[in-house]
Amino acid sequence: MKLAALGIAALALGGCGAQGTWMPLELGHTATYQVRTGFVSYVEPIRVAHVLSVAGVRGAELNGPMGPTRLAWKGGELVAASMANAHVDPPIPLLTPDDLALTRQWKGTLTFAGVRENATAVLAQRRAGLVLGGRNYRTVRATLTLDTPARQVQLVSDYAQGIGLVRQEQRTNGRFDLALELLAGSSREL
Helix, strand or coil: CCCCCCCCCCCCCCCCHHHHCCCCCCCCCEEEEEEEECCEEEEEEEEEEEEEEECCEEEEEEECCCCCEEEEEECCEEEEEEECCEEEEEEEEEECCCCCCCCEEEEEEEEECCEEEEEEEEEEEEEEEEEECCEEEEEEEEEEEEECCCCEEEEEEEEECCCEEEEEEEEECCEEEEEEEECCCCCCCC
8 A cells, every 4th residue: 555655755835934844845846756666666756736725724735656745834743634645634744843752643534545444643753864875864753653444554754854855665564565765966955
C-alpha cells in the first residue's frame, strides 16, 4: 500500500513562520526525489502546484507522477489531508518541529483505493543526522505509525530546516513499500 509517497511524501506556503522552513509550500517550489520501490528506482519531481484550503487554513497541493498531496501548516504542525493516493479525515499530523518531545495521537478515517477504514496513528519525533549524496543534513525524524483493522503503515520522514523533506521511507505490515531521497541541489534552500 503506497499511501504517502510524499506524505509527503512529504514542500508550505509563505507566512508560516519558522515552521514553514521545515517544509516549504510556496507556490512553484519544486524538489526532485530518487524513488525506490523494491527493485525499481526512478526520479520524480514534486512541485507545489496550487494554493487551496487544507484543514481550514491556507495550504498547498503538491503534484507529481504518484498523484496529488495536500498539506498545510496549522497551529505549528504540518498536516496532510491527502497523500498521493489516500485521503484522511481529519487531516493527519506529519511534523511538529517546535515540540520534538510531543508524541501526537490521531484518530480518524483513511480512504484508500475506494475503501474507507477507521484508523489511529501516533507521531513521534527526534533530532537526527543523515548523509545523502555526500552531504550531511541535520534533520527532524518524524515517525508516523498508522493502524487500521487491515494493516499498519509506518512512515519515517526526515525534514531539514530550510530545505524540507530530504528522505522518507514507508513500510506496510513491516514490509518495505518505498523510499524517497532528495537529489542534491534539487530543492532551493530558504
